[in-house]
Amino acid sequence: MRATGSRAAGRISALLGAAGATRAAYGALRSRPPGGAVLWDRKNYAGRTVHLHAGLATAAGTALAAATAPGLSARTRGAAALAVLAAGGCGAYDDVFGAGDTRRGFRAHLSALRRGEVTSGAVKLFGIGVAGLAAGALIERRPVDKLLAGVVIAGSAHLVNLLDVRPGRAAGAVLALGAPGLLRRGEAGTLSAPPLGAAAAIVRDDLAERTMLGDAGAHALGAALGLAIVAGNGRAGLAAHAAGLVAAAAVGDRVGRAAAAL
DSSP states (O other): OHHHHHHHHHHHHHHHHHHHHHHHHHHHHHHSOTTOGGGGEEEOTTSOEEEOHHHHHHHHHHHHHHHHOTTOOHHHHHHHHHHHHHHHHHHHHHHHHTTTOOOOSHHHHHHHHHTTOOOHHHHHHHHHHHHHHHHHHHHOSSHHHHHHHHHHHHHHHHHHHHTTTSTTHHHHHHHHHHGGGGGSSHHHHHHHHHHHHHHHHHHHHHHTTSBOOHHHHHHHHHHHHHHHHHHTOOHHHHHHHHHHHHHHHHHHHHHHHHHHHO
């Protein structure tokens, strides 16, 4: 009974820690955005000007809470910090340097790479993929499981980013998908808490169209969810999640290319 209470307290601590760190980072970024406010201003789907501070804030808050959450092994903490910060960093790179690039989907960026052009989308694709594999290698022991874990982490990051097309949609998906994970035993439950806390901290501003997650926040939150999935599944579960995420990525790539052609 005492162990159960300790686990619950640890998860609440991680959730609140992520929310607090995210709000603190969000406030600091709004006051002094790196590179100036204009660098992080964007037009949303309705033509309103919003800023991308929520993305950097959620990446920082999630990574900090996951790296300091109680009850996690040193390898898991390292994997969490690596996956979330790399996903957020690669996403931020694409947010800044890919702002005017109308190309969408894996195929477009890979085609550009074959022509010798390294797009920000390609940097994001390979950067998050390598980081996912590295994080999976820290958590899992066997080569097949390491590979599947990497696919799940990177695929989850991509899935949440695909949903970031309307206010609150990606943050809401993180809350809906991550909440059941809090009930999982062991490290899976603890790892579910940081992305939930970070998403909850900014969802109101996201819905109010004051900010958006952008690639930085969506990828960071997705990678964190992927880590929780990896921690809570064996090989069969990892394989099923990996297959589903690859299928979702293929569908998303097709839809993205179709939308870009309109």
